[in-house]
Amino acid sequence: MTDVKSALDPRRFPEAGLRQGIELLYFAYRAFTAEPDAILAHYGFGRAHHRVIYFIGRQDELTVSELLAVLQISKQSLAPILRQLRQAGLVTQLPGRRDRRQRLLRLTEKGQDLERRLSQTQRSRLAAAYGQAGPSAAEGFRQVMLGLMDPADHQRLVDMAPLESPAK
Amino acid sequence: MTDVKSALDPRRFPEAGLRQGIELLYFAYRAFTAEPDAILAHYGFGRAHHRVIYFIGRQDELTVSELLAVLQISKQSLAPILRQLRQAGLVTQLPGRRDRRQRLLRLTEKGQDLERRLSQTQRSRLAAAYGQAGPSAAEGFRQVMLGLMDPADHQRLVDMAPLESPAK
DNA sequence: CATATATGTCAATATGACTGACGTAAAATC
DNA sequence: GATTTTACGTCAGTCATATTGACATATATG
Numbered sequence: 001m002t003d004v005k006s007a008l009d010p011r012r013f014p015e016a017g018l019r020q021g022i023e024l025l026y027f028a029y030r031a032f033t034a035e036p037d038a039i040l041a042h043y044g045f046g047r048a049h050h051r052v053i054y055f056i057g058r059q060d061e062l063t064v065s066e067l068l069a070v071l072q073i074s075k076q077s078l079a080p081i082l083r084q085l086r087q088a089g090l091v092t093q094l095p096g097r098r099d100r101r102q103r104l105l106r107l108t109e110k111g112q113d114l115e116r117r118l119s120q121t122q123r124s125r126l127a128a129a130y131g132q133a134g135p136s137a138a139e140g141f142r143q144v145m146l147g148l149m150d151p152a153d154h155q156r157l158v159d160m161a162p163l164e165s166p167a168k
Numbered sequence: 169m170t171d172v173k174s175a176l177d178p179r180r181f182p183e184a185g186l187r188q189g190i191e192l193l194y195f196a197y198r199a200f201t202a203e204p205d206a207i208l209a210h211y212g213f214g215r216a217h218h219r220v221i222y223f224i225g226r227q228d229e230l231t232v233s234e235l236l237a238v239l240q241i242s243k244q245s246l247a248p249i250l251r252q253l254r255q256a257g258l259v260t261q262l263p264g265r266r267d268r269r270q271r272l273l274r275l276t277e278k279g280q281d282l283e284r285r286l287s288q289t290q291r292s293r294l295a296a297a298y299g300q301a302g303p304s305a306a307e308g309f310r311q312v313m314l315g316l317m318d319p320a321d322h323q324r325l326v327d328m329a330p331l332e333s334p335a336k
Numbered sequence: 337c338a339t340a341t342a343t344g345t346c347a348a349t350a351t352g353a354c355t356g357a358c359g360t361a362a363a364a365t366c
Numbered sequence: 367g368a369t370t371t372t373a374c375g376t377c378a379g380t381c382a383t384a385t386t387g388a389c390a391t392a393t394a395t396g
Contacts, residue, residue, distance in 0.1 A: 023326060127186060140301060142188075146301075149195045343393105347388090359377105
């Protein structure tokens with residue numbers, strides 16, 4: 001199952017299979033972001049706003065530096081996005097309780113509404129794909145995606161129970 | 169395995185699992201594009217150039233309209249990219265043999281070199297992830313990605329032999 | 337000959353990213 | 367208590383990638 005050393009042996013994963021993998025990533029990601037993009041366009045927002053809304057909404061309170069660390073963008077890039085979301089009444093800030101230099105970012109109710117609308121399109125698409133492919137394929141998907149990611153980002157994923165056989 | 173109807177039943181695919189799926193897509197795609205992006209930066213190119221190089225290189229000859237159909241961008245967006253690639257000596261055009269209005273796009277040798285360098289980083293990453301997760305996980309990944317894609321794009325994927333059990 | 341198609345180009349616009357430089361407030365440290 | 371570091375913000379300039387609209391040209395097709 002985990003014969004990593006021979007992974008580059010073309011007999012195991014021939015050229016065409018790897019090429020198709022590249023294309024699967026491209027087409028799937030495009031489809032996955034299309035619906036949120038369309039919703040966001042109504043607000044004059046883009047994908048960057050979605051990511052900010054998503055990660056703030058995920059854990060209810062988030063400092064600016066945590067957000068920058070997750071997104072890996074510069075604060076100068078984040079600033080205008082956050083300003084727009086604040087002005088639109090989707091995000092609020094409050095000073096940190098322990099460290100008052102920090103700005104704790106939170107979604108307003110309106111922000112939570114939009115977050116749910118955006119994520120719902122992606123959750124439905126995922127649930128449909130999981131349902132079509134089956135739980136074992138879903139777990140395979142998860143394993144491959146984990147392998148593609150930068151391992152440093154593993155810690156950033158939301159916790160979750162395994163998709164199948166929790167007590168193997 | 170394919171009980172699609174109950175895919176939205178939260179007992180099958182709970183909130184946290186779907187949320188993690190969203191994050192897997194985001195983090196994996198980011199990691200997957202990071203290395204090519206870094207190589208392209210040396211040339212003053214971006215991800216758009218990569219996509220153009222990739223799809224031209226994939227089938228040796230491609231018309232402008234086929235390229236537009238795959239990428240789903242406007243010809244006004246494509247034009248400057250193609251011009252830069254032509255000027256850099258990576259892409260050439262020749263008039264279509266049947267229809268001389270068409271411009272058949274081809275990679276030069278230099279273009280093929282760059283294409284290989286860019287794709288190689290992605291093929292290696294995929295091969296490593298497939299190797300770590302195993303062939304059955306790789307096939308699960310493929311199935312889920314196919315489910316996420318717009319079905320209209322299925323025809324655009326390169327042909328490939330199934331990853332496992334070709335004669336099931 | 338008229339029309340449709342394949343492609344190219346000019347202009348104006350927008351998002352989302354970057355770097356560099358500087359400022360402020362608060363916390364941490366010497 | 368003074369200094370340094372940290373958390374955050376902002377101003378300015380730049381860039382890549384995308385958009386739409388309008389128009390031009392060559393070729394193919396009816």
